[in-house]
Amino acid sequence: MIIIKSDFEIKKMQEAGALLGEVFDLLAKDIKPGVTTAALDKLAEKYLHQRGCVPSFKGYGDFPGSICASVNECLIHGIPSKKKVLKEGDIISIDMGNIYHGYQGDAARTFAVGNISPEAQRLIECTEKCFYEAFKVAKPGVHLSDLSYQISRVAAEYGYTTTKEYGGHGIGREMHEDPFIYNYGTPGHGPLLRKGMCIAVEPMIHQGAEDITQLDDGWGVVSSDGKLTCHYENTIYIDDEGAKITTIDKNVKGHILNVER
Ligand code: MG
Numbered sequence: 001m002i003i004i005k006s007d008f009e010i011k012k013m014q015e016a017g018a019l020l021g022e023v024f025d026l027l028a029k030d031i032k033p034g035v036t037t038a039a040l041d042k043l044a045e046k047y048l049h050q051r052g053c054v055p056s057f058k059g060y061g062d063f064p065g066s067i068c069a070s071v072n073e074c075l076i077h078g079i080p081s082k083k084k085v086l087k088e089g090d091i092i093s094i095d096m097g098n099i100y101h102g103y104q105g106d107a108a109r110t111f112a113v114g115n116i117s118p119e120a121q122r123l124i125e126c127t128e129k130c131f132y133e134a135f136k137v138a139k140p141g142v143h144l145s146d147l148s149y150q151i152s153r154v155a156a157e158y159g160y161t162t163t164k165e166y167g168g169h170g171i172g173r174e175m176h177e178d179p180f181i182y183n184y185g186t187p188g189h190g191p192l193l194r195k196g197m198c199i200a201v202e203p204m205i206h207q208g209a210e211d212i213t214q215l216d217d218g219w220g221v222v223s224s225d226g227k228l229t230c231h232y233e234n235t236i237y238i239d240d241e242g243a244k245i246t247t248i249d250k251n252v253k254g255h256i257l258n259v260e261r
Contacts, residue, residue: 002170002178004196009172010237012103013198016053017235017246020098020105023047024249027096031111033088037069040094041080048098056097056104056175063219068095068108070220075204075212075229076166077219088114091124093231097175104175106200107247108233120228123207126158127230128251130183130203132259135236138243140195148185151203161210166221168201171235193238198246202233 005013026047030040045066048055055066063079070078070093071086078084078093086092095108110124133154134147148167155162168181179191183203208227215222223229235246245252 002191002197003172004194005172005198005237006196009103010196010198012101013105013172013235013237014246016098016100016103016105017107018248019051019053019100020096020107020247021249021252022051023096023098024094024107024109024247024251027094028109028111028250031086031092031113033086033114035086036082037071037078037080037084037086037092038082040069041065041067044094044096051100053098053100056099056106057095060175066096068093070095070229070231072228073223073226075163075206075221075223076231077221079217079219086113089116089120091116091120091228091230095231095233102173104171104173104235105247106171106175106233106235108202108231109249109251110230110232119207122158123160123205123228123230126154126160127203127205127232128255130154130205131201131232131234132255134201134203135234135243135245136259138193138236138238139241140193140238142193143188144179144181144190144193145185146187147201148182149187152184155203155205161206161208163204163206163212164210165212166204168199168233171198171200195238195240197238198235200233200235202231205230
């Protein structure tokens with residue numbers, strides 16, 4: 001069942017999302033060669049608590065961290081580790097969720113660690129574009145799969161593949177609500193978007209083949225061919241004429257200026 005949020009609830013979602021955006025901006029400064037993903041996790045948790053937020057990932061299905069820290073071939077759900085030291089040229093996806101006054105934010109960014117290759121840069125560019133092309137078509141009356149289609153269309157244009165097993169989701173008082181949002185598809189299927197829907201749209205893109213392997217730790221998901229992967233996500237809500245992002249940080253601000261609706 002898709003839960004439609006009232007204007008009051010949308011305000012709460014915006015508050016949660018704004019705080020998550022602030023934390024992303026702080027954390028972005030901490031991402032550099034030599035830092036462990038466990039250290040980033042500790043910092044994220046501290047920043048969230050300082051803002052009165054609960055880290056929603058911690059303890060979710062026994063996940064041990066406040067962030068998912070997924071480096072290079074790790075697509076999603078990387079467990080923060082003292083042994084994982086970032087090095088120049090890595091890309092790291094940080095996925096982070098918060099609860100503020102009962103409402104949730106969920107977002108992911110893939111950051112460059114120092115100088116990265118043009119290929120890695122292109123993958124990040126593509127993944128962000130997948131999100132914004134989906135975001136641009138989101139408005140009342142369009143089908144959910146119209147967003148999914150945009151993600152797979154952009155990925156294919158770059159010569160990349162999209163994850164089939166994981167995708168976006170409704171969000172509100174719970175981190176994962178209906179509907180599930182595929183990262184691929186053809187237009188014109190699934191539920192119609194309506195004002196008051198809140199969804200987390202999260203393209204997951206592979207430089208190589210889409211096949212994934214689950215790590216022995218029960219969480220981390222990596223590309224089976226060892227090639228780079230990338231993840232980008234924002235929480236959005238549908239309003240009268242289109243859609244708006246709640247999880248606003250500097251990254252989103254840079255894009256919004258360029259997104260024509
Ligand atoms: Mg999510």
